[in-house]
Amino acid sequence: MTAAPMPISGAVNAPDNRPLLAVEGLTVSVNTESGLRPLVSDLSFTLARGETLAIAGESGSGKSITSLAVMGLLPPPAVRITGGMVRLGETELTGLPEAQMQAIRGNRIAMIFQEPMTSLNPVLTIGTQLTEAIEAHEPLPRAEAQARALAALQAVRMSEPARRMRQYPHELSGGMRQRVMIAMAIALRPDVLIADEPTTALDVTVQREVLDLLRDLQREMGTAIILITHDMGVVAEMADRVIVMQAGRMVEEAPVRTLFAAPKAAYTRALLDAVPRMGQGALRGAGAAHRAPLAMLRDLRVTYDSRGGLLGRVTHRTHAVAGVSFDIGQGETFALVGESGCGKSTIARAIVGLAPFTGQIEINGRPLGPVLPKAARRDVQLIFQDPMASLDPRMTVGNLVCEPLVIHGIGTPETRRAQARDLFEKVGLSPDQLDRYPHEFSGGQRQRICIARALALRPKLIIADESVSALDVSVQARVLELLRALKDEFGLSYLFISHDMAVVENIADRVGVMYLGQIVELGTRAQVFGNPQHPYTRRLIEAVPVPDPTHIRTQTTRPSGEVPSPLRRLGEVPEPLHLVDIGDGHLVAR
Amino acid sequence: MAAYILRRLVQSALILLGVSFITFFLLYVLPADPVRQIAGRSATAQTVENIRQQLGLDQPFLVQYWRYLSGLVQGDFGRSYLQKSEVSVLIAARLPASLLLMAGAIFCELVLGLTMGIIAALRRGTAIDQSLMIASFVGVSAPQFVVGLLLLYVFAVQLGWFPIGGYGTLAHLVLPSATLGILGAGWYSRMMRSSMVEVLRQDYIRTARAKGLARRRILLRHALPNAILPIIAMIGIDIGIFMGGIVVVESVFGWPGIGQLAWQAIQRVDIPIIMGVTLVSACAIVLGNLLADLVTPFIDPRIKVR
Numbered sequence: 001m002t003a004a005p006m007p008i009s010g011a012v013n014a015p016d017n018r019p020l021l022a023v024e025g026l027t028v029s030v031n032t033e034s035g036l037r038p039l040v041s042d043l044s045f046t047l048a049r050g051e052t053l054a055i056a057g058e059s060g061s062g063k064s065i066t067s068l069a070v071m072g073l074l075p076p077p078a079v080r081i082t083g084g085m086v087r088l089g090e091t092e093l094t095g096l097p098e099a100q101m102q103a104i105r106g107n108r109i110a111m112i113f114q115e116p117m118t119s120l121n122p123v124l125t126i127g128t129q130l131t132e133a134i135e136a137h138e139p140l141p142r143a144e145a146q147a148r149a150l151a152a153l154q155a156v157r158m159s160e161p162a163r164r165m166r167q168y169p170h171e172l173s174g175g176m177r178q179r180v181m182i183a184m185a186i187a188l189r190p191d192v193l194i195a196d197e198p199t200t201a202l203d204v205t206v207q208r209e210v211l212d213l214l215r216d217l218q219r220e221m222g223t224a225i226i227l228i229t230h231d232m233g234v235v236a237e238m239a240d241r242v243i244v245m246q247a248g249r250m251v252e253e254a255p256v257r258t259l260f261a262a263p264k265a266a267y268t269r270a271l272l273d274a275v276p277r278m279g280q281g282a283l284r285g286a287g288a289a290h291r292a293p294l295a296m297l298r299d300l301r302v303t304y305d306s307r308g309g310l311l312g313r314v315t316h317r318t319h320a321v322a323g324v325s326f327d328i329g330q331g332e333t334f335a336l337v338g339e340s341g342c343g344k345s346t347i348a349r350a351i352v353g354l355a356p357f358t359g360q361i362e363i364n365g366r367p368l369g370p371v372l373p374k375a376a377r378r379d380v381q382l383i384f385q386d387p388m389a390s391l392d393p394r395m396t397v398g399n400l401v402c403e404p405l406v407i408h409g410i411g412t413p414e415t416r417r418a419q420a421r422d423l424f425e426k427v428g429l430s431p432d433q434l435d436r437y438p439h440e441f442s443g444g445q446r447q448r449i450c451i452a453r454a455l456a457l458r459p460k461l462i463i464a465d466e467s468v469s470a471l472d473v474s475v476q477a478r479v480l481e482l483l484r485a486l487k488d489e490f491g492l493s494y495l496f497i498s499h500d501m502a503v504v505e506n507i508a509d510r511v512g513v514m515y516l517g518q519i520v521e522l523g524t525r526a527q528v529f530g531n532p533q534h535p536y537t538r539r540l541i542e543a544v545p546v547p548d549p550t551h552i553r554t555q556t557t558r559p560s561g562e563v564p565s566p567l568r569r570l571g572e573v574p575e576p577l578h579l580v581d582i583g584d585g586h587l588v589a590r
Numbered sequence: 591m592a593a594y595i596l597r598r599l600v601q602s603a604l605i606l607l608g609v610s611f612i613t614f615f616l617l618y619v620l621p622a623d624p625v626r627q628i629a630g631r632s633a634t635a636q637t638v639e640n641i642r643q644q645l646g647l648d649q650p651f652l653v654q655y656w657r658y659l660s661g662l663v664q665g666d667f668g669r670s671y672l673q674k675s676e677v678s679v680l681i682a683a684r685l686p687a688s689l690l691l692m693a694g695a696i697f698c699e700l701v702l703g704l705t706m707g708i709i710a711a712l713r714r715g716t717a718i719d720q721s722l723m724i725a726s727f728v729g730v731s732a733p734q735f736v737v738g739l740l741l742l743y744v745f746a747v748q749l750g751w752f753p754i755g756g757y758g759t760l761a762h763l764v765l766p767s768a769t770l771g772i773l774g775a776g777w778y779s780r781m782m783r784s785s786m787v788e789v790l791r792q793d794y795i796r797t798a799r800a801k802g803l804a805r806r807r808i809l810l811r812h813a814l815p816n817a818i819l820p821i822i823a824m825i826g827i828d829i830g831i832f833m834g835g836i837v838v839v840e841s842v843f844g845w846p847g848i849g850q851l852a853w854q855a856i857q858r859v860d861i862p863i864i865m866g867v868t869l870v871s872a873c874a875i876v877l878g879n880l881l882a883d884l885v886t887p888f889i890d891p892r893i894k895v896r
Contacts, residue, residue, distance in 0.1 A: 073799055098805075106802035113800075118793040123815045123890055132811070133801040168891040184801065 025084030127165030233545030291329030335508035398434030688847030694767025707782025729776025826882035
């Protein structure tokens with residue numbers, strides 16, 4: 001499906017139709033010790049009624065700062081507007097007194113944020129938080145405000161809205177919380193809705209629902225949307241017009257089809273090239289079919305107990321992994337995909353001995369018991385999602401890379417240092433930077449440091465747990481390229497864990513699709529992506545936003561995206577799925 | 591909930607058992623001899639020995655402890671060596687005064703500490719913030735007898751707003767509870783400041799602003815309940831700190847509480863009173879913590895007692 005049928009150039013062609021929101025020469029600067037540093041420079045754009053304008057760019061491009069500047073929510077006192085103006089209708093917003101700005105915020109311009117998990121107040125009920133937003137702008141009796149809040153929850157297709165009003169945010173899933181945020185934003189029918197990465201933190205099927213919801217609401221209410229995103233797929237599906245930003249400046253502005261068909265700026269072209277696309281993986285040729293297995297998992301189970309009652313006995317059990325078997329061949333990239341809570345990361349934790357498991361894990365012919373011998377740990381290394389959080393900020397990166405060698409008592413300080421220099425070159429960093437600290441590097445560089453550290457022990461298997469998910473697309477593409485190159489050079493195998501279908505399709509040889517602790521489909525990349533058989537696999541693939549505005553989305557039924565809980569009462573065991581070989585090792589749950 | 595409270599009470603009983611054992615043991619190995627205190631300097635060796643036997647202090651440690659414990663489970667705290675009265679009666683007569691003092695102190699801590707902390711957080715980086723934090727630093731570091739004497743001199747002697755000492759009216763309560771609470775107020779203002787600064791940075795505060803809520807409502811309805819959570823846990827712990835403080839404060843202001851009772855008993859090695867006061871204090875600390883843990887779920891729905 002393409003964008004809503006709105007006149008794309010309406011604002012430009014019809015002079016009597018004044019833009020709803022106009023930003024002219026906006027400059028936002030941060031006060032640093034060395035004076036004012038611009039975060040956004042000389043940005044101008046307009047927004048017409050009912051239009052969706054996407055502001056796209058990578059981290060540091062100033063896209064979020066722009067939205068906060070429009071809302072008058074820049075973090076004082078360091079960051080402020082130092083030039084230009086923002087006009088809503090006839091009202092000049094820059095320099096408007098706080099009391100008047102308050103009346104506009106949430107009423108005429110509303111905003112939804114990236115992190116639904118942290119954007120709602122944990123100690124207040126959903127009902128309170130919705131109702132107070134309404135009461136802040138309209139003098140209504142409490143009962144009437146509550147009725148309006150309830151109606152807003154119904155408008156965002158929330159199940160059991162009356163019960164939700166009494167619930168607290170922690171009782172709702174991420175997707176439901178984002179619906180609450182949207183309900184809060186649309187409750188007063190604002191003229192402008194700013195959505196700052198509204199689906200980035202959500203699973204792909206939930207993202208699909210939220211995007212559909214935003215589009216439907218816009219069609220019903222005629223709200224103008226500023227959509228801030230790094231995801232070109234989301235841009236292609238949602239936007240009428242696109243602004244591409246880089247380092248605080250607009251590099252290109254075009255209607256969405258023009259932008260994707262004929263990007264003018266070099267940066268836009270690079271950005272679009274870096275976007276992982278479904279279907280590209282098929283071009284790389286099939287991975288070698290049968291290889292000697294390096295890792296073997298048989299009927300792996302990981303459960304967590306919940307205790308309750310007077311004596312703290314186990315009453316419930318979370319079946320995080322409920323009987324999973326697969327092999328990873330020598331030199332193979334095996335990917336596990338699935339949505340949050342499906343148990344894919346728990347498998348990684350079990351393999352490295354961080355989660356107690358039952359069943360069988362064999363690495364390189366060596367069975368792993370509940371206690372992992374130190375030597376066995378050398379064969380498997382982990383790379384995590386957040387490189388900053390997994391690097392000790394008080395250690396130099398050189399020491400960080402050497403640390404695994406120190407722990408395993410390998411080499412002397414001199415040889416370790418030499419090896420670190422060598423590894424740094426291998427991952428594309430300069431060995432001169434060994435004595436610096438993690439904060440001096442960019443996100444992509446930090447992930448390279450993590451990769452160098454994982455390589456230090458010459459492991460056979462590297463588990464990459466969402467290792468590229470937090471990176472900008474252009475950085476992501478380069479890190480994936482690096483992982484591919486290192487695999488051949490070091491003879492590695494990967495267990496690649498990701499929620500991102502497009503990335504998996506690009507890097508994996510074989511793929512396992514997980515749902516509620518079990519594998520529902522397993523096969524080569526070509527089998528799973530080219531001929532998906534399980535309904536859940538199909539749903540995952542269909543939900544991925546396609547970075548092509550001319551792509552026609554086949555309208556499938558809208559399934560509820562809520563995954564049931566893997567928490568079960570003691571004694572209840574999830575029903576085991578039987579995988580059937582439908583040909584050539586392509587296993588599908590029946 | 592009931593199961594949780596019951597489990598916590600069982601835990602508390604075990605804690606009290608441990609406290610009683612350790613205190614009893616420490617008093618047993620103490621070189622000071624209670625019998626000498628009772629008998630006086632001029633007593634003969636025979637008299638001393640008689641008293642020792644009479645009090646059972648000639649028995650081995652475990653026997654003594656067992657006897658004390660058996661009495662304790664029947665609610666018998668023993669008799670004071672010197673005051674010729676039941677320990678339970680002595681404590682019961684003085685406990686209300688001390689509890690009143692502590693309640694006053696907690697009130698002072700919260701009102702002073704939270705106000706200072708919130709103002710400092712809202713005016714972060716300004717001169718107001720800095721002077722408040724210096725004031726709280728003084729509150730934390732000044733010895734309580736100095737603070738007590740200072741308050742006495744200024745507000746009772748010079749200004750004559752409050753009585754110099756004694757017990758009875760609300761006016762009597764003000765200076766002692768302020769003295770006792772000032773240390774905690776210093777702590778709380780620093781904790782509240784950092785907690786508040788942290789909370790004001792949270793995404794949900796930004797959401798509240800984006801909704802167009804008034805500043806006042808954001809502060810009172812959204813920030814405060816979240817910021818106060820770590821402080822509540824502290825109040826339970828504070829009761830333990832008060833137990834040390836009331837000994838000093840009650841002496842300075844002539845407040846007839848268990849602090850004074852304990853102080854006299856320690857000087858005269860009156861073991862039953864020391865034991866009794868220690869156990870009652872331990873009880874107060876345990877209950878205070880339990881209470882704090884029970885209140886928290888009402889403010890933070892994410893916390894469920896189990």
